[in-house]
Amino acid sequence: MGTMEGRVALVTGASRGIGEAIAARFAAEGAAVAVTARTVEEGDHPLPGSISGTVAAIRDAGGVAIAVAADLGRSEDRGRLVEEVTNELGPIDVLVNNAAITWFEPVVDFDEGHWRMMFEVQVRAPFELAQLVLPGMRERGSGWILNISSGAGRHPEGPPYGPAGGGTVYGMCKAALERFTTGLASEVHSDGIAVNVVSPSGLVVTPGVRHHRLHERVPESRHEPVSYMSEAAHALCTGDPATVTGMVTYAQPCLEELGVPLPE
Secondary structure: OOOOOOOEEEEEOOOOHHHHHHHHHHHHOOOEEEEEEOOOOOOOOOOOOOHHHHHHHHHHOOOEEEEEEOOOOOHHHHHHHHHHHHHHHOOOOEEEEOOOOOOOOOHHHOOHHHHHHHHHHHHHHHHHHHHHHHHHHHHHOOEEEEEEOOHHHOOOOOOOOOOOOOOHHHHHHHHHHHHHHHHHHHHHHHHOEEEEEEEOOOEOOOHHHHHOOHHHHOOHHHEOOHHHHHHHHHHHOOOOOOOOOOOEEEHHHHHHHOOOOOOO
């Protein structure tokens, strides 16, 4: 019996990178996993990866998974997503909000449409998906919500300041997501529901990171395997909601605090 046997998990932004790794980790522990993103098939997006590919890999490994295409920038897609997952797999026990869309532009030139879309996907979508799954979690007396953040949510160090890189709006989104996490954790603690947020301790070199060439700004010594994030996600989504909740943490310190060995 895996640690997540009998549970239904929904992982957003699971066509590649961190979301794909978390979905695979959960499935390996027996969860029935629903993965969602806009990229359904390989080639639908300039970056490699797709939710069909994620599902195929999970099923090839003996796991249970379905793919549900959704644009999380659209409220109607959020509601349909939860409805389809519930109809096909059952009530959602674990929600991982990983989906993101990002533009790196200086504030003075930031496009309003880009700003609105970033907040829709990275802030409004996690908020609304939580609203949709919480009634069922409350009814069952248990649940786990995990939000994926970034070190960008921290305040820049300075003065003097280094190059900004156009990440102010991205940092705003992640800071909002982290405050939402701790607030919601306090609201639902008595219901047996855990709400946490985890970020990479270093830089996980995902296809998106390569696309924005972010890895070129960070020394290889600060790069981190994606397995640190998937292992931290597993630990936080199987922990006791009475005590493992309201955490704003980073992958490696999270594993160390919870007594989980670092993956190879």
